[in-house]
Amino acid sequence: MSYYLSIILFTPLAGAFVLLLVNKENENAIRWIANVVAFLGFVVSVPLWFWFDPRGADFQFVERAAWIPSVGAEYFLGVDGLSTLLILLTTLMGTIAVLSSWTAITERVKEYYIFLLVLQTGMLGAFMSLDFLLFFLFWEVMLVPMYFLIGIWGSANRLYSAIKFFLYTLVGSVVMLLGILALYFAYHVQTGVYTFDVTQYQKAGFDAGLQWWVFLAFFLGFAIKVPMFPFHTWLPDAHTDAPTAGSVILAAVLLKMGTYGFLRFSLPILPDASHRFVPMMVVLSIIGIVYGALVALAQKDWKRLVAYSSVSHMALVMLGMFALNPVGITGSIVQQLNHGISTGALFLLVGIVYERRHTREISEYGGLSKVMPVYAAIFLIMTMSSIGLPTLNGFIGEFLILQGVFVADKRWAAFAASGIVLGAAYMLYLYQRTMFGKVENPKNERLLDLDNREFATFAPLLVLAVWIGIYPAPFLRRLESSVQHIVVRVSPQYAAKYAECNPTPTPDRVAASSNPAAKFLAAIPCDANGNPLPEKR
Amino acid sequence: MQGWLSILIMIALGAGFALISVVLSSFLGPRKPTPEKLAPYECGMPPVGDARERQSVKFYLVAMIFLLFDIEIAFLYPWAMALRDLGWNGFAQVLLFIALLLAGYVYVWRKGALDWGGDQATARRRSTIGD
């Protein structure tokens, strides 16, 4: 199976080439091909879930080939638990995004699907690459299709939003490129080898001063993508003006690029700097959580509200990550998946009413639960998932994050919790304004409920929301070695403690524990009683 | 600063020469103006009428072509003086040089730059070459 990742990676791109050959007038054929290709892309990625061995090597399905030997760049792919889950999320959301566009896109159908599929390859490549230059290549490749998706098929202010998205992300990524180059030369000074191999960088242990600068460079690239306050201003515009599928991809996958970047590169390669930047990251995250939530509360535009909720949720993800302990990081990753599922679904939901009514004004709606009961039910489940109601996925992520943050600093946890409360407020307020009450707007009286295709886009998300909510162990098990890998680099004291209090942390035992919290309590440095210790500074 | 000094002297000499010639001539020269002396071109045509009178471009063409082929002599003369030292190799190089000029000559000729006056032969050639 040495070409397995390449197959996953290039299936969408191959589909895009096939689409190039189809006559652009033949719109239904194009839609069918695109859907089949996207679904195929998902199907070929499913075995990854089963074949990935949580107990195996750090990076699996590794593919290495010379790419540009003269600069030491390689075609180097490999996945660990973190990227496995994000790849599966990508292929799933990609399929859903393509399926959701069937009736929404009526103009320039061929180009639309080509861009979506190219975007898909870019995202998958970024998650798979273990060569920094290759990663950067895929990272930038994502920009152009997304720019077109917003700029051509978006709503009123699309050109402004598209260029804003493009330039923001670009500025961040070019500065990141400088950071990559700085590491590249520093690594050469250390070892005499020119390489972009990330796994080597992770072992290198760079000079603290260099780490500081490189962290800043990476921070700009990743924080804009996440997006963290104060770099978030492109997000509401881009989300509001993007077509539904664009918003779904943007929320579910593209934003994860930023957090993935922090987890894969910043933390393990720059552990000293990561510690030094904890105060800044935490303050920005807390501002993001509270600010995003408060602004969301004040929105009159349905889609914009969801966009700001993204800012708040992603800030929570960042806060959990920069607790720099195993529980916080695990929670952060789980919450990334949850955010992809629930926010992706929320954007789909907005898209459905937008397609029927062509407005996103919340005040235009009201009482939809009477005319669209199935829709209202799904919306309710996804709202609860977003809020973090137990038995749904959001709870697991938020709980783990709070737990990790609490260990790091109780004050941070207080802010994080306040964000969750505010989250409940704006989501329920939205639900109340749109779904409950009487149908006062006559235009809403004849709205059609979901058809089968639309329901099909939600079905997998509902299943996942419940699955992660009730039985997250398979996900956590796949993440364990990744998290350990990061923690060993960034907070070695936890790794040592972990080994101490869990002399034989056999995966079987961990798997047997159906209570994720108990399992992860074990991962926290603990005394003989298993109680968490306050972090030493 | 030695090097600068020489540059400075050079500048001073240049400027001084210009200045001295102008000043001296105004002191030494006799001043007996006649109408001829006051005319802008003592030796040329009286400047009557519009200064922007049209002149045939042929004058310029001929002047330029003359210059170009005149240089040929300037190059050939030193070669002729050193003919024995340079040998066949030098001969080959001069042949190459002349061949280059010959190509230019053919071009100039066929373009009609050597034709004087608007006679019919030129007009006919113009119409076939087409400019």
Add this chain to the structure above:
Amino acid sequence: MPPGISTSDFYYILPELVLTAGALVVLIADVLLPRERRSALSWVTLAAVGATLASLLPFTSTHVEVAHGLLAVDRFALFFKIVFLVAAAITVLMSVRYLAIEGASPGEYYFLILCATLGMMVMAGGIDLITIFIGLETMAVSFYILAGFIKPNQRSNEAAVKYFLLGAFSLGILLYGMSLMYGLSGTTNLRVMATSFGAMAGDSRLALAVILVVAGVGFKIAAVPFHMWAPDVYEGAPTPVTAFLSVGSKAASFAMLIRIFVEGLPSASEDWRLLFWVLSIATMTVGNFAAVTQTNVKRMLAYSSIAHAGYVLIGIVAGTSRGITATLVYLMVYSFMQLGAFAVVVMLRRADVVGDELKDFSGLASRNPFAAFAMLLFMLSLGGIPPTAGFMGKFWLFSAAIDAHYYWLALIGVLNSAVSLYYYIRIVVFMYVKKETLGSEPTTSPTLAVVLAVAVAATLVLGVYPQLLFNVAAASARTLGAAGATAALR
């Protein structure tokens, strides 16, 4: 001192001789062929360029000085000669259609293109100030005429006069600098000069010479503040000439720059690095910000070409072997993307529509998807977005800067390339997003299609698999200079 030039010297300048012969054949054929057969001249020109390319083959690993150190035949020169000849070939292919539309006579045009190419080749090979200057003049005079080649067009005339006056002025400055270099060292040979300057580091007269030569070369590469001529000339000149000017002339000037500074003035490298550092930053920034406000595509590409000179200067500032390699890589990829972009502009030229305004691009994606896709690719490449060749070029430049510890320069460079995407993307917006109401119908012709196909292929292939180019460029940069001079390269 042996008299004259030996026979072996003629062997080493075979490519130049072939090209000269080709140029003369074109010139004579022009006046001998009947008018209706003259379109064949473009094929004669292509054949001449092809023959010259073929005649480069015996010299792929030659490293000699010919004619008593007037010219060097080395890989460095070879690399540039390939760039020039490829650019010339593409320009000729582009011109076929353009000249037909303009109704201009092709003979002298192609002759001048070949002459300019010859001048460039001499510039790249020159290791003597005299040779370099002769090459420069051959190229520059050809371009003065080419810029004004469309005689009935006032803008074209204006371009020619402006280019001529400012070009002559800059040559004066350059010559003054060169004469100082000659006066200080007593030789015009750059490699001999380098040794005699070795003891003169920090001499203020040498600094003056450096400043003057930097200014003179700055004009030629259109570096800010010596860039004023570029936008007007680029806009007014016939589009294929603009393309050739912005690629060939620029590359040749960079070759000259590297020869003069890296080979001739390694001992003053602190001085010229500082000057080029300032020029580089000013050039990128002014070029990009001025381009943002343009509505004429040719003018916009002119400013973008100014900005690109600024990027390339990063490699010179770094001054390392990596920096020179980066310069070579960038000039090669830049040729393809810039020529390709101009080819699309030529495509939009019709008898009644000039086709170089932004609005002429609106809706191009639906009228001619391939041209629009090609333009999209060139714009992304100029902006440095992977997987295009432009990214690989920028990657080299910025890595050279980081490697030589010019961190701020690299930072300003990358931020500039982000700014540049703002205006590159604007063209894309017009092509892909605007409705197709205004634009002119693009004229397709087989030659233009070939140009676009070649440029697209090069931009993509060099963007995804640049290994070969990197190796060749690195090898070329290594052969630069005699053994002594290369020591200047860290």
